Amino acid sequence: MNITEVLHTIDELVKKKTGEHLDDLQKSIITGLCNKQTYDQIASEFGYKSANYIGDESRKLFEILSEELEEDINKSNFCWTIERVINSQLTNFGNTNINLCSSCELANHPLINNQETKVKYSHHDLTLAPQITKFYNRETELKKLNNYIFNQNLKLIFVLGLSGIGKTYFVKRFVDLNLDKFEVIIWKNFKFPLSLDLLISDLLNTCQQQPQETLQAKLKLLFDIFTQKRCLIILDNIENIFISGQLAGQYKQEYKDYQNFFTRIIETQHQSNIILISQEECAEMRCFDEDLSVINCLKLSGLNDVEFMKNMGLKDEESYLTLINLYEGNPFYFKSIAHSIKNIYDGHIAEFLTENKDNCGTGILPVNQINLPVITTQIQSNFQLLFDKLSPIEQKIILKLSKFDQPISREELKENLELSSTDFINGLQSLQQRYLVTKIKQDKIMFNLSPVFREYVKLNLLSIVKLSNI
Ligand SMILES: Nc1ncnc2c1ncn2[C@@H]1O[C@H](COP(=O)(O)OP(=O)(O)OP(=O)(O)O)[C@@H](O)[C@H]1O
Ligand SMILES: [Mg+2]
Numbered sequence: 436m437n438i439t440e441v442l443h444t445i446d447e448l449v450k451k452k453t454g455e456h457l458d459d460l461q462k463s464i465i466t467g468l469c470n471k472q473t474y475d476q477i478a479s480e481f482g483y484k485s486a487n488y489i490g491d492e493s494r495k496l497f498e499i500l501s502e503e504l505e506e507d508i509n510k511s512n513f514c515w516t517i518e519r520v521i522n523s524q525l526t527n528f529g530n531t532n533i534n535l536c537s538s539c540e541l542a543n544h545p546l547i548n549n550q551e552t553k554v555k556y557s558h559h560d561l562t563l564a565p566q567i568t569k570f571y572n573r574e575t576e577l578k579k580l581n582n583y584i585f586n587q588n589l590k591l592i593f594v595l596g597l598s599g600i601g602k603t604y605f606v607k608r609f610v611d612l613n614l615d616k617f618e619v620i621i622w623k624n625f626k627f628p629l630s631l632d633l634l635i636s637d638l639l640n641t642c643q644q645q646p647q648e649t650l651q652a653k654l655k656l657l658f659d660i661f662t663q664k665r666c667l668i669i670l671d672n673i674e675n676i677f678i679s680g681q682l683a684g685q686y687k688q689e690y691k692d693y694q695n696f697f698t699r700i701i702e703t704q705h706q707s708n709i710i711l712i713s714q715e716e717c718a719e720m721r722c723f724d725e726d727l728s729v730i731n732c733l734k735l736s737g738l739n740d741v742e743f744m745k746n747m748g749l750k751d752e753e754s755y756l757t758l759i760n761l762y763e764g765n766p767f768y769f770k771s772i773a774h775s776i777k778n779i780y781d782g783h784i785a786e787f788l789t790e791n792k793d794n795c796g797t798g799i800l801p802v803n804q805i806n807l808p809v810i811t812t813q814i815q816s817n818f819q820l821l822f823d824k825l826s827p828i829e830q831k832i833i834l835k836l837s838k839f840d841q842p843i844s845r846e847e848l849k850e851n852l853e854l855s856s857t858d859f860i861n862g863l864q865s866l867q868q869r870y871l872v873t874k875i876k877q878d879k880i881m882f883n884l885s886p887v888f889r890e891y892v893k894l895n896l897l898s899i900v901k902l903s904n905i
Contacts, residue, residue, distance in 0.1 A: 737764015
């Protein structure tokens with residue numbers, strides 16, 4: 436809800452009641468109240484002497500609005516009531532809800548001009564979800580998610596994987612394909628996480644519910660809605676509620692109550708589905724067999740789609756697969772390197788690959804050349820963030836792993852690492868929870884560091900060692 440919409444709506448209501456437009460003082464009060472300011476703050480920000488005066492003028496405004504809307508409006512319910520009025524007006528006029536989904540699929544939906552459809556989607560809020568123009572592949576994963584949601588009716592689903600692997604895109608695609616299956620769809624992005632209290636208030640607000648005082652009351656109402664209506668709630672970038680610099684999946688103090696919220700989603704009877712998207716696994720996301728009737732995880736791996744390359748304007752089709760493998764099927768890495776290949780090599784993947792080879796020879800035997808992933812500045816800054824999130828124990832393990840171009844055994848990894856068994860086990864486990872290290876089952880169990888990440892570590896070895904004090 437933006438302030439212009441609010442001022443416009445209140446101006447119309449006041450004009451209807453008094454015949455006068457809003458004056459500057461009333462506009463300042465409304466702006467202040469929408470920004471959750473006290474009368475004191477409004478007075479000082481807008482240059483009025485007394486908070487009492489602001490209080491008196493506010494009450495006069497509330498009186499006018501209460502009479503016009505035939506309901507009791509006061510300071511504490513002001514913002515929410517106005518938002519509800521705006522939403523219901525828009526719905527009544529056959530317009531879209533102000534929180535309504537902005538996805539291109541919905542905007543182009545053949546039924547969008549139909550009044551019934553607009554009302555049907557009035558509890559959809561996809562404003563924070565990306566718009567998808569081209570989507571490739573992921574058919575198997577889409578089928579799996581469909582099954583989890585529509586056949587098994589799992590309450591909590593985790594979509595997990597390394598940054599850039601396509602988690603957000605994948606879930607948004609699923610949502611776009613299933614808009615009409617849910618009465619409520621809300622997408623929240625945790626790039627800047629919300630406290631649980633604010634999140635629940637926000638969800639209730641989109642569902643046009645009365646504001647509640649306590650978190651308990653809000654949760655009760657939310658779970659009532661989860662029971663009465665089929666809701667789909669997506670919380671993206673959940674990794675941001677976990678602590679940086681420590682082992683994976685530990686909640687920051689201020690977000691600890693999310694743990695109880697997730698447990699309550701699983702334990703309560705309702706007909707709704709919640710999808711959590713994360714780069715990092717926490718304990719709740721580890722799905723044991725006995726949990727699989729209520730929760731499940733979808734771990735995304737690389738996207739092996741040559742059409743994707745073609746559409747990025749890259750040449751040398753015979754080299755597509757080599758490039759895909761080199762960048763581990765990570766679409767974010769492809770897009771970034773494709774941009775450089777187009778600019779520097781005129782789109783010729785073969786030339787790029789030939790020029791970027793590493794000589795692994797002994798000097799006596801013939802040289803065995805392997806392709807090396809080039810780390811673009813975009814990939815570099817993405818990895819820097821990932822590396823900074825690691826605990827010192829994990830950083831030590833990563834540095835050791837980066838010295839090997841092949842997967843290595845636990846014994847080799849542990850050698851000379853100067854970590855206690857507890858730290859070693861927890862660190863290695865944590866790196867797997869972040870999808871940076873994978874376990875490979877050969878004759879023996881081996882551990883492999885993501886090759887692109889390994890290249891980043893090798894290139895930045897000096898600064899990493901200096902900064903991390905390892
Ligand atoms: N299936 C797909 N089809 C087309 N493009 C894709 C697909 N998956 C991912 N992409 C492209 O790759 C980029 C990265 O994908 P996305 O944002 O979904 O990654 P992510 O796993 O959510 O990353 P992060 O954890 O950093 O949020 C997208 O901006 C999109 O351009
Ligand atoms: Mg994402």
